[in-house]
Amino acid sequence: MTRLLTRSHLGALWEPPACIAALRAGFLAVGAEVAIPGQRVRTDLPFPGTATALLPGLLPGIEAYTVKVNAKFPDARPALRGVLCLHSGVDGELLALLDSATVTAWRTGLAAALGTHALAGPAEGAVVGVIGAGAQAELTVRGLGALRSYGELLVHDTDVDRAAAFALRHGGRVLGSAKEIASAADIVLLATWSRTPLLSLADTGEGQHLTSLGADEPGKRELAADLLDAALVVVDDRQLVESVGALTPTDIDTTLGDVLRGDHPGRTDTVARSVYAPVGLPWQDLALAWLAYERAERDGVGRQVDLLG
Numbered sequence: 001m002t003r004l005l006t007r008s009h010l011g012a013l014w015e016p017p018a019c020i021a022a023l024r025a026g027f028l029a030v031g032a033e034v035a036i037p038g039q040r041v042r043t044d045l046p047f048p049g050t051a052t053a054l055l056p057g058l059l060p061g062i063e064a065y066t067v068k069v070n071a072k073f074p075d076a077r078p079a080l081r082g083v084l085c086l087h088s089g090v091d092g093e094l095l096a097l098l099d100s101a102t103v104t105a106w107r108t109g110l111a112a113a114l115g116t117h118a119l120a121g122p123a124e125g126a127v128v129g130v131i132g133a134g135a136q137a138e139l140t141v142r143g144l145g146a147l148r149s150y151g152e153l154l155v156h157d158t159d160v161d162r163a164a165a166f167a168l169r170h171g172g173r174v175l176g177s178a179k180e181i182a183s184a185a186d187i188v189l190l191a192t193w194s195r196t197p198l199l200s201l202a203d204t205g206e207g208q209h210l211t212s213l214g215a216d217e218p219g220k221r222e223l224a225a226d227l228l229d230a231a232l233v234v235v236d237d238r239q240l241v242e243s244v245g246a247l248t249p250t251d252i253d254t255t256l257g258d259v260l261r262g263d264h265p266g267r268t269d270t271v272a273r274s275v276y277a278p279v280g281l282p283w284q285d286l287a288l289a290w291l292a293y294e295r296a297e298r299d300g301v302g303r304q305v306d307l308l309g
Contacts, residue, residue: 001304003096005292009302010102013295014288016139016146019110022287027114027236027257029060030283038282040240042217049073050217057286063089064293066286068100074193078135080104086289094307096293100285101135107284109139111236112189112211115256115276116144119234119267120187120209123148129185131178131222132192133157133166136213140189141170156181179203182210190214190222200224206271215246216279223275232267234259236278244279251277 005013042052050072057066070082082100087093120126128150130137134157144150153172157163163174175181178198182188183205190198191213204210204227214222228251235241235252242249256276258264267274296302 002094002307003293003296003302003304005096005098005296005302007099007102009296010099010106010292013292013299013301014106016110016113016143018291019106019288020114020143020146022291023107023111023114023284024260026059026283026287027260030257030281031261037239038237040244040279040282042244045071047073048075054280054282054285057282057284057289059283059286059290062286062290064095064286064290065089066282066289068103068282068285070100070104079193084285084289086286086293096289096296096302098289098292103285103288104280105135105139107288108213108278108280109136109141110143111256111278111280111284112136112140112213112276113143113147114260115234115236115278116140116187116189116209116211117147118256118259119232119274119276121207121267121270123150125151126186127152127154127184129154129156129175129181129188130166130172131156131181131188131190131198132214133159133163134191137189137191138166138169140191140211140213144187144189150187154181154185182208187211192222193220194222195219196221197224197227198222199227201226201230203227204273206273209267209274209276211276213278215241215277216244218245220246223277227273228275231273231275233275233277234266235276236281240281241277241279246279247277 055067084098084100086096155167188210254264259266
């Protein structure tokens with residue numbers, strides 16, 4: 001039997017602290033050398049969108065794996081749609097089908113919150129700025145709030161109504177441009193589709209941390225080359241980031257796993273800039289899918305279907 005888990009089911013099964021704990025454990029468990037590295041396969045479509053597959057999602061200690069297939073249509077709402085397949089590692093049985101847009105938003109946003117917390121400066125009174133007020137930024141802010149307290153929240157989005165709604169939900173205020181956000185915030189979270197850098201070195205300040213979620217496809221870049229050259233740049237996986245092509249090997253200093261495990265000190269200079277630029281990893285899909293599946297099995301959440309019947 002296969003368990004179907006929709007967005008509403010997943011929202012009821014997860015809360016940020018438990019998901020962050022699962023992601024942290026994954027970063028600690030997955031070292032630089034992985035026996036079967038994750039792959040990201042992407043193709044353009046003869047429509048205004050792209051198709052992406054992430055596989056296999058694997059983690060030590062979990063006898064299961066994931067395969068995720070997404071369609072990305074930037075002008076649609078939601079912009080990402082698809083399905084995540086959770087398979088048994090024993091016999092390949094399809095254990096669950098999950099809404100991939102929800103999985104992607106939660107694992108991307110909460111992993112970004114974890115990276116931001118690990119690299120940013122002291123939490124006391126830090127101003128957080130959001131550029132791009134979509135689903136991933138929503139989960140990043142929620143996750144960051146579970147990890148630390150912070151000061152004012154500032155929001156910018158090209159969709160003014162969306163920015164206003166985001167600010168209302170989180171008790172923040174709206175600013176008119178990305179550069180205004182960068183000039184006022186200690187921590188900057190970027191989650192856009194931009195293919196033109198939104199911020200350069202001159203737009204940022206000493207000691208600032210920036211998390212960029214828009215470096216997950218060739219041609220997408222939210223931060224200019226001079227800013228990346230000047231900052232400590234941390235990614236989630238060197239090989240996958242390089243294969244995607246949004247960053248070059250010379251841009252990358254270390255990985256978040258190395259920082260969390262203590263193999264790299266992270267940012268040690270309080271006036272230095274830091275950047276976290278993840279692409280999202282298949283094992284992160286498994287970490288949250290397995291958490292949802294175990295809880296759904298325990299609590300009887302979701303619909304069970306026999307796809308072979």
